[in-house]
Amino acid sequence: MSSELSPIDKAKFLAAKRATDFVEDGMRVGLGTGSTAAWMVRLLGERVRDEGLKISGVPTSARTAQLAQEVGIKVITLDEAKWLDLTIDGADEVDGDLNLIKGGGGALLQEKIVATASDRMIVIADAAKEVEALGAFPLPIEVIPFGWQTSQALVEEMLISMDVLGRDTTLRMNGDAPYVTDEGNHILDLHLNRIGNARELALVMNQIPGVVENGLFIDICDTLVIGHGSGRVETRDINDGTIEDMRLDFVEDDNLFRDISD
Known part of the structure; x- marks a missing residue:
């Protein structure tokens, strides 16, 4: 009601x-x-x-x-x-x-x-x-299950050169198992706190092997x-x-x- x-x-x-x-x-x-x-x-x-x-x-x-x-x-x-x-x-x-x-x-x-x-x-x-600037909400990226840990490592390395305040990444879980999207993929949540250049980050992120798409809608x-x-x-x-x-x-x-x- x-x-x-x-x-x-x-x-x-x-x-x-x-x-x-x-x-x-x-x-x-x-x-x-x-x-x-x-x-x-x-x-x-x-x-x-x-x-x-x-x-x-x-x-x-x-x-x-x-x-x-x-x-x-x-x-x-x-x-x-x-x-x-x-x-x-x-x-x-x-x-x-x-x-x-x-x-x-x-x-x-x-x-x-x-x-x-x-x-x-x-x-x-x-x-x-x-919000004034994006990033307080964890940024999701969809990755294929094969080699997802390698994709995660590449994402974390890339974030070093990006204008963000945090670089922690976590695999989204569904109970004790990784969360699986409708397309059969996993999601990494990026805890960035603040994104200085969302357009640049969106473009660079999708160049990483294993990353299917990111949650920045520019x-x-x-x-x-x-x-x-x-x-x-x-x-x-x-x-x-x-x-x-x-x-x-x-x-x-x-x-x-x-x-x-x-």
């Missing part, structure tokens, strides 16, 4: 609610992964059910695909869609230039592929995700929707240079707030 949600969860819900206003009938929409994106998928499902909205969704993870199907969204593959009108996804951090760290949910590879195959990417987040996000627990929602469009402030009502809906696995 809405009365049981924390202010952060309400902020996530409101950001997701505002972002769904950009979805129009007939669109092919990339569906992000994570707690904020899960609100967005549920809300789109409500529009499909109540308004007859007809969209095709391309999920960025198996769990998003499952949720989308549960709420009645038509799910297709990116190969079937070929190109998307819009992708809506969350972020772990976002700076003033709308550059992001993503991958806390382990889906960064599919998220980046889907986002870059879209005319527009909208990022939804609570205000706590805004020049990919077009619009940022920030929700606040008070009901205020701020929408920033980096292309138009516009900032819109509005308030949204938080309406309780038993169906929307039921426990759906994400």
Whole structure:
């Protein structure tokens, strides 16, 4: 129930609610992964059910695909869609230039592929995700299992020459075993504390053998929707240079707030 949600969860819900206003009938929409994106998928499902909205969704993870199907969204593959009108996804951090760290949910590879195959990417987040400089949140990189320790050593050596405050790296675990992505890979989390030049780091990192992709999303996000627990929602469009402030009502809906696995 809405009365049981924390202010952060309400902020996530409101950001997701505002972002769904950009979805129009007939669109092919990339569906992000994570707690904020899960609100967005549920809300789109409500529009499909109540308004007859007809969209095709391309999920960025198996769990998003499952949720989308549960709420009645038509799910297709990116190969079937070929190109998307819009992708809506969350972020772990976002700076003033709308550059992001993503991958806390382990889906960064599919998220980046889907986002870059879209005319527009909208990022939804609570205000706590805004930062002056990226890096406090551990930066995930996806690596193939073969020789992952060698890849890790090469990453740590590379970080010596980068403008970062920390160089510790850890293998992400799932209990006693390494975490495995939907693509069958592992994730290394880089504890950098602060990234001085995110663009340079993203380019250099992907040159390391064994590294499939990194969680820095540079020049990919077009619009940022920030929700606040008070009901205020701020929408920033980096292309138009516009900032819109509005308030949204938080309406309780038993169906929307039921426990759906994400």
